[in-house]
Amino acid sequence: MLGLPGPRASGPFRSERSSVKRAAVLFVCLGNICRSPLAEAAFRQEAERRGLDVEIDSAGTGTWHVGHPPDRRAQAVALRQGIDISGYRGRRVTPEDFRRFTHVVALDRDNLADLKRIRPSDGTAELLLLLDVVEGRQGKSVADPYLGDEAGFDVTWADAVAGAKGLADRIARED
Template structure:
């Protein structure tokens, strides 16, 4: 029987800034390495469902050669806890929201995204939504660090 490929979902509040940036950063690295993993993103809130990422998120990703314009926001679903191996929350509030809806018996490892990055355990990815473009640059840097940490977590770094 073939080994299951990793499936990772990133979660923030509305799924238009932080989680699509992390999604795009990891998808880019996964595609570059030909890994065939499942990568997705979602929000704990559903008010942006169906929307494209924030234009500032699209712009910062594009400056780094990553196209996230085709991503669409969606809300986290209970079946995500069985569909994904790793559910990475961008901050403590979203982590608490995930734990609140998680079924008792689920297979997913649910944690803060930056917990995988050496020296960043317990830290949140800052929400750039109400700031300027510099905040999106900082979020992109975190997204890239998280992507590389996820690769290491699954033994695919290099």
């Protein structure tokens, strides 16, 4: 089973190979308890599988769930894939995130619009929609499963996995 990462590090990272900032990806949804933790987990699994050197985290644009663990249904979906996300805790996007991360990935168009609005002028992160890296899904949002049943979380997981693979391809090409 994939465990949780060590303590979340702070500050920008430099690759040992060069002076270029290593890839760092932040996944963002509204509350940081459903979609973005699943996207973080799926991308962490894909990056590990490929041996990508990348920092990975998730956050929300809202404050309702700061400090809370992921929704129990999100935890259940991840656990079925061998990934324990029970130790993740919700947090809100900060201005520093736009400087720390190379890619800030929104799970839906509304959150992408919010990120564009709150991005500081010196923010260097590329902003993108997760499904923009999935062939035939460009411009589409990952549906929020929060108000639905557990089946919605399975759909969210499938979208997160597809996005993780597409984003890993993109980052591997950039490296």
